[in-house]
Amino acid sequence: MAMVCLSDFEAYAKKYLPKIAWDYIAAGADDCNTRDENILAYERICFRPRMLRDVSVMDIRTKILGTEISFPVGIAPTGFHQLAWPDGEKSTARAAKAMSICYIASTYSTCSLEEISAAAPGGLRWFQLYIHRNRAVSQKLVQRAEALGFQALVITVDLPYTNKRRDDIRNGFRLPPHMKLKNLERDFEVCKMSLMDPSVTWNDIYWLQSLTHLPIILKGILTREDAELAVRHGVQGIIVSNHGGRQLDEVPATIDALAEVVEAVGGRVEVYLDGGIRKGSDVLKALALGAKCVFIGRPALWGLAYKGEEGLQDVLRILQDEFRLSMALAGCTSVSEIGRHLVHISKL
């Protein structure tokens, strides 16, 4: 089976993963409309490619928060990588480092932050945090991440409660007993997701800033109003995200929400995006609309499911090749040449 594009990895994962794990990864909230719209929305954006530019030398590197990455794609925080591959997040960390990109490790990793760090020393990593009802737990996590060299804190803001994913309920999904939420096991006999704190507010951003020197990035912003508040509260970045369509259903596709957030932010902080990236040309569209970098969630897990670290690198290399080629065919030789002029959003 030739692995030519990301949907080949999706097909592989669907075929070979246990149904309960596949369903968990694929799940969206309610009718899954936003999950699917995240992908479909890209089809309504057309390129306006420019011809007869010298594209013989291509430079697809960029920087996020001042650190260079090999191309503007990173690994979004998703939980439970051992569902896809026995080595779990250790493989993810190794692949990301090998590709010189950023990996956002999830609070809900099945490897500990220490294991992740040890697996790929020196790799660029950010740490995703769910704020816990017991703030001391979160404080310890932040301090561990900072001590281990994670370079930013990504706060998920769209999950005060977990929304209903119908298949997970039908399947009675729960983490298999041999997998642990390694980052939390020191603190709890039994670790429940319901321990996330729905009372978190903008003021807690100040509390986080008091705990750490790390830059703070908010993940899950979808409106200009919240983008403005984020900037005013001194965060360093925003990830436009709808949690892969797993939280409130029937919110905008992230690529549709991006322009509004970018406009509100006006360059004061970096804006990223996750959700729906399946091709290199999707990355190009997101950058044209103002994203500094995009992050992939499910495709990373499909890569792990295929061949662990190696499979994830395959996924990333395909995206990288497609992105470079799309850039060249659109007439851009470096990321700095990508701009709003490159796309047209059709009325459809």
Next chain:
Amino acid sequence: MAMVCLSDFEAYAKKYLPKIAWDYIAAGADDCNTRDENILAYERICFRPRMLRDVSVMDIRTKILGTEISFPVGIAPTGFHQLAWPDGEKSTARAAKAMSICYIASTYSTCSLEEISAAAPGGLRWFQLYIHRNRAVSQKLVQRAEALGFQALVITVDLPYTNKRRDDIRNGFRLPPHMKLKNLERDFEVCKMSLMDPSVTWNDIYWLQSLTHLPIILKGILTREDAELAVRHGVQGIIVSNHGGRQLDEVPATIDALAEVVEAVGGRVEVYLDGGIRKGSDVLKALALGAKCVFIGRPALWGLAYKGEEGLQDVLRILQDEFRLSMALAGCTSVSEIGRHLVHISKL
């Protein structure tokens, strides 16, 4: 079979009800375009959710005509509940009372108003009236309802004649002989729907007002012009409804007509909606667009078909949980915080 969302109840009812009963409940007029559009229209409305608000304490109660209900969903008037469950409307009344919501009993109930009242004493109930060619019949019904503690009169205005529902004609649908239109049997040997009066006009609202102290609500208004007339004639509420797509086909989906009616009414009376509600997020959208409360028709019958009173409570609890969760994920902690800012109506 896990009952996770309302479509699970629909699937159950379709599988277990006699085809003739299922078809009657599912029927729409002509090509059923409006019936289906009632549901599809919600997909064109996107949320603009707000983050980092303290949603740890949620209050989903509201008031309709001054009476508190546990959440802004009620039971729309539909006929012949015994088609779905032997106890018919008595079960409906019990479930509605148990859930502290409003039940609008239909003229065409297979239990009498007295039986309904006795089944769930003290429950919040409104009475739906078709005005009869013999006005004395309608007068008696109004007076019985008022005497039994029904708290409002809901006048259906979109059924001067019954429109053609093709499957009912093919099936030769008629009420099974062991079921009776209990509210009308004292007055007729044979009760025919054709006894509804197609000559009813706005002046009859004055006649109704002369008969009763109950507030009067018009069900079936779809235009700003009629909304304005309704207010001028002194009604207390409007239910934006297209009779579940069973009357004139190819009128707007109710969620699409809602904004026009709300704007015309300008807060002078309460506006409600029925038609197409299948998820808690649909309720949230209707409230964002100005509805005070929504009413469910077919889903209530699916719940009855599943397990009678208990099944209907299951349906309502799912809607309630979904509504609460959608509110929290959109950043609202009480119904009063829901407003037009919460949604975006896409051009599609």
Next chain:
Amino acid sequence: MAMVCLSDFEAYAKKYLPKIAWDYIAAGADDCNTRDENILAYERICFRPRMLRDVSVMDIRTKILGTEISFPVGIAPTGFHQLAWPDGEKSTARAAKAMSICYIASTYSTCSLEEISAAAPGGLRWFQLYIHRNRAVSQKLVQRAEALGFQALVITVDLPYTNKRRDDIRNGFRLPPHMKLKNLERDFEVCKMSLMDPSVTWNDIYWLQSLTHLPIILKGILTREDAELAVRHGVQGIIVSNHGGRQLDEVPATIDALAEVVEAVGGRVEVYLDGGIRKGSDVLKALALGAKCVFIGRPALWGLAYKGEEGLQDVLRILQDEFRLSMALAGCTSVSEIGRHLVHISKL
């Protein structure tokens, strides 16, 4: 099999007619996009129904060119009715007379004008004319029609050449040998469609006016420019038509072209429509957009195929009942109350 709506007759005809005849009747030009769009376009038009009007007494009669018809539907000119029923156009004429509506007999009838007249004496009939390369042939036809009491001349203007209908070519369609183009057989040994004259221009309207006292109606106008020219050339009516999607493909659906023609005409002559009428509510929409009457083509042939004259009456009665009911549910009691305010054209 219950015949509940027009698509039931379509299904019957498709099942029981010889494939070659069915294909001929169903055929559209090229990709059949306009044929199908004629029907789909109605779904983009929503009613704005008005409530609480006394609709107990309904009057659905109207007049065309001063003559009363029982409701605003007539029989469009289509060829070869014997393909559908042995008695052919004689049955059509009888059904139209029985229903007190107008029948436009085609030049390409398989019964002669004399036979049609004799079959239903006194019926309201118009005669559809293709102008022949040999003008004397057309002149004789016009004079025969006038002498036989046909009350108007309908000139088809969209067929200078016959467009390609792929299935007819694949089937090698030709009229079965026992059927004749009775109106033309006196003049030709072999009658070929290619004898139609592609050189006809607006000046030929003056020639036609010199031949007859009959009012002249142009069938096939789709633009405001041609509507204006038609009025200036002194015609008495316009049928907005795209030949049922059988001529130039990818022209507008007739219901979409209607408003433009009606606006250009500004009430100076009557405007009619054919194409895509499948329900009584379609008739109501066409009248709301300015048509004085609509004409049905394929549905008339389906009715003939079902049971000849009786089947066509069934079709017409269904349309009549549906039209009356739609009017009542929209709040209109007479055709004069139908207007533009009754519909909303959705952006979709």
Next chain:
Amino acid sequence: MAMVCLSDFEAYAKKYLPKIAWDYIAAGADDCNTRDENILAYERICFRPRMLRDVSVMDIRTKILGTEISFPVGIAPTGFHQLAWPDGEKSTARAAKAMSICYIASTYSTCSLEEISAAAPGGLRWFQLYIHRNRAVSQKLVQRAEALGFQALVITVDLPYTNKRRDDIRNGFRLPPHMKLKNLERDFEVCKMSLMDPSVTWNDIYWLQSLTHLPIILKGILTREDAELAVRHGVQGIIVSNHGGRQLDEVPATIDALAEVVEAVGGRVEVYLDGGIRKGSDVLKALALGAKCVFIGRPALWGLAYKGEEGLQDVLRILQDEFRLSMALAGCTSVSEIGRHLVHISKL
């Protein structure tokens, strides 16, 4: 099997060509969205046909770069015609000459320019050039073409690199060993596509102009900005093209990009189009929107696959007949009467 329209030839080719060859011809880049949109976009353009014009004498000839062609359709440059028919481009040349139209021979022909010229002496031919990393190779090709009587040079500007066509990768597509890139074999032992030069810029237009007296046409322009640059650099024509959807995916359909390019050019040079032409009415739409001539790619190969030179003539004759008929039904008797007034672009 009756060959009635171009899709009949498509079906034939799909059935009888080796899968690997069919897939190569059918291939689009990535998700093939642009390939498919090239065709679908025509459905959103409606004709506004005019009636009662004398269309008895039709003249469908036009001129491109001053040379008369029998109708405004030519053969777009596509590679490897021997994949479709043993005689390859020699058959193409003969068919084009027989039909008095223009054939744009590809650099990647499986017959040499000399063979093509000899096969159909005196035919109107243009030569399509990919600019080679070794400029001397390209220079020689240009000079051979000019010496052989090719009348224009068509420079493909949208292929600095070849984009990914998934099926070709899965199939391991490569030219069968008995086929050669005849135009290049004198210069290379092994000829690779990767020898195309991605460093070509607008300045190379001046270099080309210095090599030849032939008019220069740019193929692959999609924006007003590049159209303006093309005119400023002194080219004689532009082919609005997206390489049949084989290069950057999710660019506009060519018929959608045409109006923008035509407007920018403002009549200073001729504008042509390729991509998605499947019916004579498509040609009429392209001309209405400002194209001087259109070119067919895949349909030409389907014609070759059917019966070589004769099959391609069948394809062209069908297009010619359809174009003539569409023109007549739209009320135009010569190409000069076709204009923007003839079409309406629907919002959908």
